[in-house]
Every structure is written in C-alpha cells, then in structure tokens.
Amino acid sequence: MVFKTKEAALFTSNVEVDGVTTLNGATTHTGATTNTGAVTNSSTVLNSGAVTNSTTVQNNGAVTNATTMVTTGVATLTQLTDGFSNELAEPGTGVALTSDTALVPRKAIYTLTGFVISVTAALDYGGTKICDLPDTNLVLLGVEIDLEVVKGNASTGLEATVDLDMGVGTAVASATTLATTMIDVIEKVDLDTDSLTLQLEAHSNDQATATPPLRIADGASSALYLNCGLPVGITVDDTLTVSGTVEIYYVDVGNVA
Secondary structure, three states: OOEEEOOOEEEOOOEEEOOOEEEOOOEEEOOOEEEOOOEEEOOOEEEOOOEEEOOOEEEOOOEEEOOOEEEOOOEEEOOOOOOOOOOOOOOOOOOOOOOOOOOOOEEEEEEEEEEEEEEOOOOOEEEEEEEEOOOOOEEEEEEEEEEEEEEOOOOOOOOOOOOEEEEEEOOOOOOOOOOHHHOOOEEEEEEOOOOOEEEEEEEHHHOOOOOOOEEEOOOOOOEEEEEEEOOOOOOOOEEEEEEEEEEEEEEEOOOOO
C-alpha cells in the first residue's frame, strides 16, 4: 500500500503502514506508529508515541520524538531538532556536505591499585603516568579524582608529618613546586594532615585556575600524570601508594594526518 498526503495530517490512534509513505504536510502522531516500508517526510513530524521503522527513513523537516524511536533500516535526518543541534547551512558552489553526525563525549574510568609514586631525597618530587592519550586533538571536558594516598613511612622519608602537594597534569613533575603543565588538569591540592593515609578528592570544575575545557593537541607522547611535590624535603627515598579512581571526560575532535 502507498500512502501519500500533501496536507497536514493528524493521527490520534495507532498507525501501521506496509508500503511507501510520503508526507508533504506537517504530521502529528499521538499513537504508536509502525512503518515497514520507506518513509519520506518533507515537513515537520511530531511523534508522541513509539515509532518503529524497519526500512529507510528520509526526513527533510524537523523531527521531534517524545518517546522511543527505533530504526532498523537506514535513517537520514537532514534537519535535527533534538534540543541541541541543527544541520549546517546549505553548502556553497563546488561544495558537497558528505557527512553531518553527532559527536558524543566519552567517559573513561581508570582504577588505581598499587599505583606507586617514587619520591627521592635528591629531588623531593615525583610523578607517575596515569594513562597515555590518543594521538589526536582532544577537548578534555573534565576530570574527577577520588583517591587514597598512603605514605611509605620510611624513617626521615615520607612519614606521617610530611606535607604533600599533589595534582594531575599533562607533564610529569619536574620541580618541588608543582606548576603550569604539571597541574593543568587537576590543580595543586595541599595534603597537610599529619597522617600516613590521606584522601585526595578533586574535580576540575571546582578549580579556580586549571578550569576546563582543556585543549590537548595531537601528539604521540600525550599523557596524564599524577604528580607530587614536597614543601619540605626528605632525606631518605620513599614512595606513595595510591588507590582509587580517575574519571576522564573528553571529546575527540580529529587529527590531521
């Protein structure tokens, strides 16, 4: 069966179409809609019930779905009204729009167990890599750390009374005073409590200086590091053992080959 209409259509009950459907006027479906044939919409479509499409769907007008929409065939939406995006303008002469897709942020969770930062008496700072970053341009939307830090407790080393400065950066610690890229992801947190076990909790959105988003250029050696600096030095090499989670929210925005 072929169904065509050039006028606005209102469907208040369930609609099942087994053949080709062409709608040139505004269409409103308040009941469930099942299309087993190709569907072409050239004007606005509002669906307040579930929609199931088993073949090709071509929408040239705005589409709003208040409930589930399932498409098992090809779906082409030339205009999106999902609340946060729209199609780009028509291309100029000699230009073809070959792709226009949604870009989805990603969330990576790293669990640290027995993660060790070595701090030498000669340097009084240290850092260890959390993860390598992909060789592409990234927009780092945010980072959250929920960690437990345990001092090694070597005599005249990292004892309970030793203060720690800690942070996360795109460069490993290279000085006792953590600064710039050593803490450009999670800014310096002072851990001054006299205890062997300390909690390190921070979110990049709460920061005054290292505020997201952070643009990270593509590079084969890009990485994130958990860093430590000592306001007062130690005289014996020691270690910090860290456990907990690091959550990273980011978007891959492409790489020039």
